[in-house]
Amino acid sequence: MVRFENVGLRYGLGPEILRDLSFGIPAHSFQFLTGPSGAGKTSLLRLLFLSLRPTRGLVNLFGHDVSLLGKDEIADLRKRIGIVLQDFRLLDHMTTYENVALPFRVMGRDESSYRREVIDLLKWVGLGERMDALPPVLSGGEKQRAAIARAVISRPHLLLADEPTGNVDPTLGRRLLRLFIELNKTGTAVIIATHDITLMDQYEARRLVLHQGRLHIYE
Amino acid sequence: MSRTDDEHGPLVDLGRERPQVPARARNLSPIVPRASIAGRALVAVVAIMTFLASITTGTVLLVSASAAEWQSEVASEITVQVRPAAGRDLDRDAAAVADAMRAQAGILEIRPFTKAESAKLLEPWLGSGLSFDDLPVPRVIVARVQPGTALDLAALRNRVTQAAPSASVDDHRAWIERMRSMSGATVFAGIGILALVIVATIISVSFATRGAMAANRPIVEVLHFVGAGDRYIANRFQRHFLRLGLEGGVIGGGIAMLAFGFSESIAGWFAGTPVGDQFAALLGTFSLRPSGYLALAAQAVLIAAITAWASRRTLFATLDDID
Numbered sequence: 001m002v003r004f005e006n007v008g009l010r011y012g013l014g015p016e017i018l019r020d021l022s023f024g025i026p027a028h029s030f031q032f033l034t035g036p037s038g039a040g041k042t043s044l045l046r047l048l049f050l051s052l053r054p055t056r057g058l059v060n061l062f063g064h065d066v067s068l069l070g071k072d073e074i075a076d077l078r079k080r081i082g083i084v085l086q087d088f089r090l091l092d093h094m095t096t097y098e099n100v101a102l103p104f105r106v107m108g109r110d111e112s113s114y115r116r117e118v119i120d121l122l123k124w125v126g127l128g129e130r131m132d133a134l135p136p137v138l139s140g141g142e143k144q145r146a147a148i149a150r151a152v153i154s155r156p157h158l159l160l161a162d163e164p165t166g167n168v169d170p171t172l173g174r175r176l177l178r179l180f181i182e183l184n185k186t187g188t189a190v191i192i193a194t195h196d197i198t199l200m201d202q203y204e205a206r207r208l209v210l211h212q213g214r215l216h217i218y219e
Numbered sequence: 220m221s222r223t224d225d226e227h228g229p230l231v232d233l234g235r236e237r238p239q240v241p242a243r244a245r246n247l248s249p250i251v252p253r254a255s256i257a258g259r260a261l262v263a264v265v266a267i268m269t270f271l272a273s274i275t276t277g278t279v280l281l282v283s284a285s286a287a288e289w290q291s292e293v294a295s296e297i298t299v300q301v302r303p304a305a306g307r308d309l310d311r312d313a314a315a316v317a318d319a320m321r322a323q324a325g326i327l328e329i330r331p332f333t334k335a336e337s338a339k340l341l342e343p344w345l346g347s348g349l350s351f352d353d354l355p356v357p358r359v360i361v362a363r364v365q366p367g368t369a370l371d372l373a374a375l376r377n378r379v380t381q382a383a384p385s386a387s388v389d390d391h392r393a394w395i396e397r398m399r400s401m402s403g404a405t406v407f408a409g410i411g412i413l414a415l416v417i418v419a420t421i422i423s424v425s426f427a428t429r430g431a432m433a434a435n436r437p438i439v440e441v442l443h444f445v446g447a448g449d450r451y452i453a454n455r456f457q458r459h460f461l462r463l464g465l466e467g468g469v470i471g472g473g474i475a476m477l478a479f480g481f482s483e484s485i486a487g488w489f490a491g492t493p494v495g496d497q498f499a500a501l502l503g504t505f506s507l508r509p510s511g512y513l514a515l516a517a518q519a520v521l522i523a524a525i526t527a528w529a530s531r532r533t534l535f536a537t538l539d540d541i542d
Contacts, residue, residue, distance in 0.1 A: 081446075091438055
């Protein structure tokens with residue numbers, strides 16, 4: 001599904017942040033991406049989300065060499081990827097429900113076709129009572145859950161999550177991990193970037209460890 | 220392309236907790252909030268630009284219509300002057316020239332001015348009560364030419380000088396040329412002003428679009444995250460700009476049309492005053508023909524379309540920067 005070959009990344013004329021990354025993400029797989037702060041986890045997620053281009057090497061996503069893709073093709077590929085960022089990126093003028101339903105709306109689907117699914121998911125992540133609330137009145141944890149719900153609602157082929165349990169208590173963290181596992185069981189490949197050893201210990205999965213710009217894989 | 224199309228099972232099973240789904244649609248908020256687009260200022264800019272463009276076009280249409288009218292009036296006449304010459308009888312010469320002109324093909328009517336009428340023409344410069352017997356006052360003969368015929372001026376000059384060597388023919392060509400160049404200059408200046416107005420509109424709209432895009436950059440980024448293409452995002456923004464452009468066009472064009480519609484009655488208030496007479500002489504009755512109003516309406520639509528085009532161009536350029 002995803003293949004990196006000798007990928008390197010630098011910002012401007014600075015040093016190489018990611019060096020000689022060669023790995024694959026198989027379909028239906030589950031992995032944690034970990035490493036110290038500043039190791040390049042977010043940059044690697046951005047490469048996987050196609051919002052950054054590598055300075056060298058080959059990135060192949062869903063069978064496409066990304067260096068050959070145009071903007072429209074990248075937009076189409078992104079519809080197959082869900083992403084949860086550390087800063088949530090919710091739209092403040094839309095309700096929680098509307099934020100979570102946004103991927104369906106962009107696909108042009110009729111609202112009645114996904115209403116039940118969105119409400120069920122909001123209930124599952126504990127936002128059933130906050131459906132009509134606007135993001136500015138949500139707590140950090142609630143925003144995080146809304147961002148996760150938006151990333152998983154369209155059941156992407158690949159889910160990228162950057163510290164998805166950083167702002168929630170351990171109980172809710174376990175619940176969110178279960179959501180990712182459920183999603184993985186339905187066929188989504190999941191990559192969770194995290195520092196949280198406790199979270200990683202709760203589920204037996206492949207670990208990708210970034211250290212000094214290089215990637216070490218523990219199956 | 221998500222997997223929701225091929226798998227229909229619920230992502231989460233809520234069992235008995237399943238909520239009652241309300242029947243009403245819940246997507247009420249627009250993707251781009253209307254309040255975040257600097258709407259009023261842009262409507263005002265487009266309205267002012269459309270008003271200026273419409274006034275310019277209307278004035279150009281009035282001047283060129285009046286100029287065409289004068290030209291056709293002046294071009295349908297020629298004037299022959301018979302000057303007094305030593306040893307010749309001026310009255311006889313004038314009569315001979317009038318006869319010669321009547322014989323010329325293409326001339327419909329001859330009007331020789333008598334000695335008294337010629338004196339009347341000079342009255343504004345020389346005053347009344349003078350005896351013209353001692354003055355060498357020329358006689359004027361005005362002929363009306365059949366419209367649409369090319370008068371053989373060389374033959375006419377020949378005939379006239381044979382009848383009276385001191386006679387000369389004036390076909391008003393110099394006047395016509397001056398009027399033609401004046402109306403041409405007016406149209407040229409009008410087109411120049413229109414071009415400036417359109418360029419200023421494009422620049423204003425581009426800045427307004429850029430500002431709106433900068434203010435909405437987080438929205439654009441989120442839309443990119445959920446897989447929206449540039450075309451989808453641009454369409455969401457462009458609807459607003461087209462609506463704003465049309466609003467401005469209708470307001471500016473409408474006020475200009477009202478101004479031309481009422482100008483006839485306003486001109487009536489100044490009738491008889493030197494200013495009113497001067498304007499009436501220059502622009503006629505001030506009233507635009509129906510085709511003139513159509514031109515103004517088409518221009519308002521054109522400016523709205525330019526607004527939409529300029530915003531779309533800026534949208535795609537800004538989206539390229541954001542990605």
